Amino acid sequence: MRPARLSVVTATTVAVAALATVTGCTAKSDSTAGDGAVQVIAKDDACEVSKTEFPSGHVELAVENKGSKVTEVYLLFPDDRIVTERENIGPGTKAKITAEVKAGSYEIACKPGMKGKGIRQKVTVTGGTAAKRSPEMDAAVAAYRTYVQEQADETLPKVKVFTDAVRAGNIEAAKKAYAPSRIGWERTEPVAESFGDIDPKVDTRADGLEAGQKWTGWHRLEKELWQDKKLGADAKTLADELDKDLLDWQKRVGRAEITPTSMANGAKELLDEVASGKVTGEEERYSHTDLVDFKANVEGAEKSFELLKPVAQKNEPALVTELDKQFAALNTLLDKYRDGADSYEFTSYEKVTKAQRKELSDGVNALAEPLSKLAAAVVK
Known part of the structure; x- marks a missing residue:
């Protein structure tokens, strides 16, 4: 059990730009993604995501905590169910999270101090290609x-x-x-x-x-x-x-x-x-x-x-x-x-x-x- 949980939020349809203005969560250009991973820069007041759209299959989140607080990062379904997460990412540290993700709408959430709803970024996973499984x-x-x-x-x-x-x-x-x-x-x-x-x-x-x-x-x-x-x-x-x-x-x-x-x-x-x-x-x-x-x-x-x-x-x-x-x-x-x-x-x-x-x-x-x-x- 974590000290505090992400609360369920009411689903609303807003543009990504508007979301960034409201929450402090900003999208950066795809050029920062490097090897194809979705770069997530977690700060005390922002959650910067390198891509707001990426293909389905196996997705890697490359997280770096540039804030002063321990943070958590989540990939969430629209109803707040958790696709994947990583807790206890200390200030100045990095983490990589690999997840199998289907096409659809999601949110990436950074949670500075591991409290509250988190700072969120809407993302879209495109395509119908399923991850390969043996x-x-x-x-x-x-x-x-x-x-x-x-x-x-x-x-x-x-x-x-x-x-x-x-x-x-x-x-x-x-x-x-x-x-x-x-x-x-x-x-x-x-x-x-x-x-x-x-x-x-x-x-x-x-x-x-x-x-x-x-x-x-x-x-x-x-x-x-x-x-x-x-x-x-x-x-x-x-x-x-x-x-x-x-x-x-x-x-x-x-x-x-x-x-x-x-x-x-x-x-x-x-x-x-x-x-x-x-x-x-x-x-x-x-x-x-x-x-x-x-x-x-x-x-x-x-x-x-x-x-x-x-x-x-x-x-x-x-x-x-x-x-x-x-x-x-x-x-x-x-x-x-x-x-x-x-x-x-x-x-x-x-x-x-x-x-x-x-x-x-x-x-x-x-x-x-x-x-x-x-x-x-x-x-x-």
């Missing part, structure tokens, strides 16, 4: 689609154990059921986030709320259980809403846009989730169950990698070797913090020292760097 790519997508549906299906009964305990006012039972209820969501979070509207309802922290947004979901109940040490008058309503919103997620997972590149980029996004929320202890700030989420994020990333490995092995065998090495190292490091016979019983994160958190962070970074290259390797 049988191995199609097999990976089919298998991953099955995986994310299974995770959603398996999550609902675990959530019901949690919400039933909340409705019964049984605080200890609810605490015990809380972390297990989140595992399937955390494994497949990029797919859930791609819908745009479900994640803010179920997985937003207090500091991630947009203006006027009601705080609902797991973390609202987490605060009541661990910090307030009592369930509020609206706890039953919150439990009912969580059940309803996750049922919506389960029903919609089968319609998610899934491509080989979205799988690879999603794996990197899961590592970004670990770096921005789990390693810092911000995600589960009341329950301190961060390592459960951490493990689930890593598992989800590794699942995408394993399914894409036959393709990546043909194109970039050295990258596959490095990813195998770094996934094994990070899993070994996480195993040091297991606390009990259950595979998802981990040490409370408040007991993890500053030095140990640094070690975990280094392990995440060592994996994240080669993982950021997986999408490009898949379509090479």
Whole structure:
């Protein structure tokens, strides 16, 4: 879960020039695109895009953050569903994002400070040429689609154990059921986030709320259980809403846009989730169950990698070797913090020292760097 999300905006038909005037998002000439990538220059007050029209297929966004704040860059459908994204792009740094994109209308959004709606540029993807896929790519997508549906299906009964305990006012039972209820969501979070509207309802922290947004979901109940040490008058309503919103997620997972590149980029996004929320202890700030989420994020990333490995092995065998090495190292490091016979019983994160958190962070970074290259390797 990110600190704050892009809000759904009302669709309006405006010229690109008018949009640039309103939002501060400007289009530069195509001559800056160099090797064919769409150049995106992210600033604190602008999002400069080298092309507002480009052909369908595999598209590369070459992002450079020239602002003073950490930023995120999104490629969005008109209804705010996410095609692809990259988080935590620091000032003065660059990132490349490879995505499979069909013909249609989209927006590129830069999000300085990783807050608010983002500074947006309308773009058009032309032509009806589909990106080329090998049988191995199609097999990976089919298998991953099955995986994310299974995770959603398996999550609902675990959530019901949690919400039933909340409705019964049984605080200890609810605490015990809380972390297990989140595992399937955390494994497949990029797919859930791609819908745009479900994640803010179920997985937003207090500091991630947009203006006027009601705080609902797991973390609202987490605060009541661990910090307030009592369930509020609206706890039953919150439990009912969580059940309803996750049922919506389960029903919609089968319609998610899934491509080989979205799988690879999603794996990197899961590592970004670990770096921005789990390693810092911000995600589960009341329950301190961060390592459960951490493990689930890593598992989800590794699942995408394993399914894409036959393709990546043909194109970039050295990258596959490095990813195998770094996934094994990070899993070994996480195993040091297991606390009990259950595979998802981990040490409370408040007991993890500053030095140990640094070690975990280094392990995440060592994996994240080669993982950021997986999408490009898949379509090479």
